[in-house]
Amino acid sequence: MEFVALGDTDDIAASCHYLGLDGTGLLLDAGVDPRKDGAASLPRFDLVHNADDRFVDHAFVTHAHHDHMGGVPVLYREFPHIITHMTDATKRLLEFLLPASARLQARRVREGSTQADPIFTEAEVKPLSDLYLTHPLQKPFKVTGLKGDTEVTAQFYTAGHILGGVGVELTVGEEDDAPRIFYTSDTKLTAQSILPGANYPDSTDVLILESTAGNDPEAAATNRDKELAKFTEALQTTLERGGTALIPVFVMGRAQETLAVLDRLKREGKIDAEVPIYTAGSMRAIADLYDQTRTSTPRVDSDFRVFGVDQKRLPRGEKRTAEALDGPAIHVLSSGMMFEPTLSNRIGRRLVEDPDNAILMVGYSKEGSPSARLLEAAQSGNGTEVVLNPEQGPQPVRCLVDDFRFSGHSNRDELLEVVRRLNPSEVVLVHGEPEARTWMAEHIAEIDDTITVHQPKGGVPIELGA
Ligand SMILES: [Zn+2]
Ligand SMILES: [Zn+2]
Numbered sequence: 001m002e003f004v005a006l007g008d009t010d011d012i013a014a015s016c017h018y019l020g021l022d023g024t025g026l027l028l029d030a031g032v033d034p035r036k037d038g039a040a041s042l043p044r045f046d047l048v049h050n051a052d053d054r055f056v057d058h059a060f061v062t063h064a065h066h067d068h069m070g071g072v073p074v075l076y077r078e079f080p081h082i083i084t085h086m087t088d089a090t091k092r093l094l095e096f097l098l099p100a101s102a103r104l105q106a107r108r109v110r111e112g113s114t115q116a117d118p119i120f121t122e123a124e125v126k127p128l129s130d131l132y133l134t135h136p137l138q139k140p141f142k143v144t145g146l147k148g149d150t151e152v153t154a155q156f157y158t159a160g161h162i163l164g165g166v167g168v169e170l171t172v173g174e175e176d177d178a179p180r181i182f183y184t185s186d187t188k189l190t191a192q193s194i195l196p197g198a199n200y201p202d203s204t205d206v207l208i209l210e211s212t213a214g215n216d217p218e219a220a221a222t223n224r225d226k227e228l229a230k231f232t233e234a235l236q237t238t239l240e241r242g243g244t245a246l247i248p249v250f251v252m253g254r255a256q257e258t259l260a261v262l263d264r265l266k267r268e269g270k271i272d273a274e275v276p277i278y279t280a281g282s283m284r285a286i287a288d289l290y291d292q293t294r295t296s297t298p299r300v301d302s303d304f305r306v307f308g309v310d311q312k313r314l315p316r317g318e319k320r321t322a323e324a325l326d327g328p329a330i331h332v333l334s335s336g337m338m339f340e341p342t343l344s345n346r347i348g349r350r351l352v353e354d355p356d357n358a359i360l361m362v363g364y365s366k367e368g369s370p371s372a373r374l375l376e377a378a379q380s381g382n383g384t385e386v387v388l389n390p391e392q393g394p395q396p397v398r399c400l401v402d403d404f405r406f407s408g409h410s411n412r413d414e415l416l417e418v419v420r421r422l423n424p425s426e427v428v429l430v431h432g433e434p435e436a437r438t439w440m441a442e443h444i445a446e447i448d449d450t451i452t453v454h455q456p457k458g459g460v461p462i463e464l465g466a
Helices: 074-079 088-112 122-131 218-219 224-240 253-268 284-291 319-326 343-351 370-379 414-420 436-448
Strands: 002-005 017-020 024-028 058-060 083-086 132-133 152-156 166-172 180-185 206-210 244-248 276-281 331-333 356-360 402-403 426-430 452-454
Touching: 002 152, 017 166, 074 083, 074 088, 074 122, 083 088, 088 122, 088 132, 088 284, 122 132, 206 414, 218 414, 224 244, 224 253, 224 356, 224 402, 244 343, 253 276, 253 284, 253 331, 276 284, 284 436, 319 331, 319 343, 331 343, 343 370, 356 370, 370 402, 414 436, 436 452
Parallel strands: 024 058, 058 083, 083 132, 180 206, 206 426, 244 331, 244 356, 276 331, 356 402, 426 452
Antiparallel strands: 002 017, 017 024, 152 166, 166 180
16 A cells, blocks of 8 residues: 655645555545645645556545645646545535635735736636535445555544544455555544534554644643633633724634634623624635534534624724724634734734733634734733734734634644554654654654554655555
8 A cells, every 4th residue: 555645744734645555546635735825835746647556536625624625626637537525514615615715816916915826716616516526424435446456445534623524434445354544634532612523433554643733732731621711711801891802713613613612601601792793704604604514514512503693794994893893892803813914914903002902812823923923022021012014014012912722633642542542553644743743653652662653755655554
């Protein structure tokens, strides 16, 4: 069994892995690298084209994050015969997110913020959704290739993480002891507010495991309840003094989970039920998809509807915006890292100089991003200046700024728990920085030193089950 990562494996990059299984060629995901633009962000499909013994029959799209699905339209250009498999919820998300991505790529070229040509157009991507095959959870389906010498069966297992997210189990052969591969993709082992945790098979032979949080001891040192208590307190103090709290969020997943948290706090009387919550943009369309699929996908509470949470659309126009910013109020706005020219950047700049307000981060802040710069300035002391937007220039940080860990990824103890539960003989570590993968490899050896641990480099084939 041959494994080749077609994207970088040493960060959150273009997730796309080739598997050659006795004549059947499969791709696990077809993402784009968020650090790059245009064609440079795509996986190395040439590594399949240029090898005589590699051929692709089927692809799996594990979930609707761009680092896993952003290259799907290009996949059909590269391999027109390919069959792509996903869950129904992921298909609905792709139907919304891929055309939006095409429009954004075109806009960035128009505005001059990138030199790279778009990798696909809106017209090209729309008809593709007729070609996506959907499957329910834990129902096996055949993916044997045209030249496959052995039957290959696939099965989806819920991965927690985001709506529609799955891990993929592959069985190569029909005997009871036929070798199995399990690809976790991005995984969250414990429940979030809306989505329950991952539900994986009892065992496997080869485990292909994400390692995002492998080098994050802080994530493992805290837990959801502690973070929720901290978050509640920060929000309460802000609202009680009449301030406005901005919660910058990613539109896909974190926005909806945050609304569920706010709803619970209101229902429990921990924050005033009359305080308005403002939302905006595509997070509202995605919330609608969460609600449409609430009885057909795993939920903590299938009665909960994101649009059941009382919320107002952030108004346009200066006068009405100023009214919406007059506290106490809560603004749940994208983007999560406050990039310009997004709403969270625009609103954040209006709140940051007033000590009554708060900017509360609930997601990941990449080094150098506006949200990371803001956290850094806040930690250096009251009044430290930050540049959130060069056009505005430096601003003193006087509002409360803090971050809270409500990750959609398993922490590193949970990742090791996945290894313990599935008890594989081989582990392939992907989707994590080199330090994260090294930490994981060392600790997997402590669980069982007979487990072979691979840390594949992008483009370098490894042999599995050897
Ligand atoms: Zn993801
Ligand atoms: Zn990912």
